[in-house]
Amino acid sequence: MAKTPVRYEPKTAEPRQQARWAAADAFRMPTEGTGRPKYYVLEMFPYPSGAIHMGHARNYVMGDVVARSKRAQGFDVLHPMGWDAFGLPAENAAIERGVHPGDWTWSNIAAMRDQLKLLGLSLDWSREFATCDPAYYGKQQAWFLELLKRGLVYRKDSVVNWDPVDNTVLANEQVVDGRGWRSGAVVEKRKLNQWFLRITDYADDLIEGLKELEGRWPDKVRLMQENWIGRSKGLQMTWKWSGEAPAAAPDGLEIYTTRPDTLFGASFMGVAPDHPVARAIAQTNPDAAAFVAECRKGGSTQAEIEQAEKIGFDTGLKVIHPFDGREVSVWIANFILSEYGTGAIFGCPAHDQRDLDFARKYRLPVVPVVRPDGADEGFDVETEAYVGPGHLFNSDFLNGLEIEAAKAEAIRRIEAAGAGQGATIYRLRDWGVSRQRYWGCPIPVIHCAKCGPVGVPVDQLPVELPRDVTFDTPGNPLDRHPTWKHVSCPTCGGEAVRETDTLDTFVDSSWYFARFTDPAAAEPISRAAADKWLPVDQYIGGVEHAVLHLLYARFISRALSDAGLMSVREPFAGLFTQGMVIHETYRRADGGWVEPTDVELTNDAGKRSARQLSTGEALTIGDIEKMSKSKKNVVAPQEIVDTYGVDAGRLFVLSDSPPERDVQWTPGGVEGAARFVQRVWTEVDGFDPDAPAHESDAALVRETHKAIKAVSEGVSGFRFNSAIAKLYAFVAVVRDHGGAGGAARRQALSALVRLVAPFTPHLAEECWTRLGEEGMVLDAPWPEFDPALAADDEVILPIQVNGKRRGEIRVARGLEPAEVEAIVMADPDVQARLEGQTVRKIVVVKDRIVNLVVG
């Protein structure tokens, strides 16, 4: 009699296995390791917004698959989790609801930790920390002071977005159409003295480092960083004034160019409206002042910049061309950026589109100096600047040279004349880290009228945030706190005040991966622990951090290495950027969004419709979008756990799309995953050691090893969807094979359980126990692939005629092409098909294909 199948119950099994792991403290990794090779898996730690969503879940499940499979493959796996806990939302909650930012944050952390634990992740919770804990940010202050000592931290005036109503600095993203996002006030540009980190010192190193990451980081991310740093090589040079020099630039006008080869094509000079020369003129010349004001008015949105007309103002000043001595007039122009290069350019309209637009408008000369090879003497430029390759003409000693050679020669001549030098410049700016905010890491500096800014002595760290603050008035609560900022100067003992700015939260996330290696260390980073575990072998997170976070972390790692705090300069050896979880949206006739739990979907022969359960109203099925509260298309992990079990949810978020792509959450999809969970259990549960084996067990052994190979490759190559597809197919093979017992079946089931374990760990543990295995599948070795056992004795060779598949033959594996050819030509079906035609050529690819060329 067949045994009645027992249903697998995730509701009881999942908590049971989680309790087992917890009781065994199974995921704690000693800092010194256990002697196996190390593997550090890390997912970008979350901001404690209050709830874990499916996007988080997918991210952490991917990391968990890597962590669990690496553990099975014999590694000491470090897999920690923490909280990126400083930031603006906590202050907004304080303003809106009157709660303390700290209380809000810590209660969110508690809630999210519980939600995260439902997912059954193999995390070492003993290493958990939040960046808002003084135990963490105090260490950050310590290394900040070290960088200050080393000159990597400095202060300078910089222009910021200032909200005059809220009395605060706004990030660029917080300025909407020129107004503060919260107050609605017109944002002012204001100069503030701010703290900066010298990331530009590392610009070259950060670019060079990208090369070594080839293959382990997405090309897209490496390219984005390279573009962001924006290195360009060119010439920085000074043009002497013709006549009296303006006081703002007594030595001449300094410009930067990447096209020194086109110097003979210069027809005007341009300076930014903020350039010292422009500002000086605006002070005495009302027309110039009006023009500069006009330029400032221009919007900063993309569309506005794109459409903005190029406008200029002739200053009347003239400079002398370094090569041919002619006078060139100096203009103030709105399209020149004061922050890039020297804020001044030479205009060569023939070979730069912007310069050409400008020259045409103001009727300035357009002299082409480069022409494409093959163009005749009369080569000219009309409305489109020529930026392609070619050779120089109209250029005296540069005539006939190719562009690169001409650049080199022009630079050589300018250098020889002492008028300038070849220079490499960067788009990247130093990192402004000052924030006029409460909920951030205090900058550990004291300002003394006599001694200037003085670092807080290390033995006085951490500089803790005061708890008694109010948010009833705009501005930084630290600034108006009655006592906190008033201290004595550590150097002279005189009256002094604390710095009340806090650090950009990107600083907090720039070194947390190093702190995780020994989160209790007295020093910011334990050298021994960091040297053992870093770099992070596999880092996983959203592509939205491709530039800022990942660039800052690479910079800080280098800076801390140079300061002797750690050794590894490149923190993330491998990076994977995962796609989002998206979901359909549902809308009522009145435009209101409806959440999926309140929607009933019907499918009538392919025609889908939706209605709202609570009202019965018909709904419009809208776009499939990123899950968001505003569109109400969110699915909470808790619901999934309750309905289908964690394992089904874990499986589904990885099964339906490649991990780098977005995955659409569908109820049908999770149900499919839940069915698979049942099928695995049914096969394992149905195993009977006393039952007879199936007679053709060699076939099952082959399929087992093919599955081991495919799943192993899928897991290591981040093709989780393919790995899961192979697992589905393998379970079908096991099921259809027949025979409830036997060694081959036992091996197949044992391999299956270990292969599914990274994806559905709870199910795997239940199965492992059911199979009578010792201990936990968690500690079981990854199944080993044996190519000899996976190989078929025979292969099916498709037979193509002129490249089209026309039939197939079954032959012994490894047969030489000549033998295959003989068999094919003797085959009656082939003969019948070839009747009356001449075979011109036979292509045989061993064990793969046969192609007959007939004509």
Added chain:
RNA sequence: GCGAGCGUGGCGAAACUGGUAGACGCAAGGGACUUAAAAUCCCUCGACUUCGGUCAUGCGGGUUCGACCCCCGCCGCUCGCACCA
């Protein structure tokens, strides 16, 4: 504008280095079991077809014995940067 990526069934997708296009899942249709339902299982499922085949991986060419894959030219979508001299 510059840079990158992607276009394959009704849908999500597979196809390793140029070698049987559509694995696996969803949806759909049919059937078995059942008093019935759920659950489960089985079959069909790119298009056309005179049932021999023919056509199919965005479009048009090319290279090759053979192309989703490589090359050239278009079209469409997505992302990043954007007046960066």
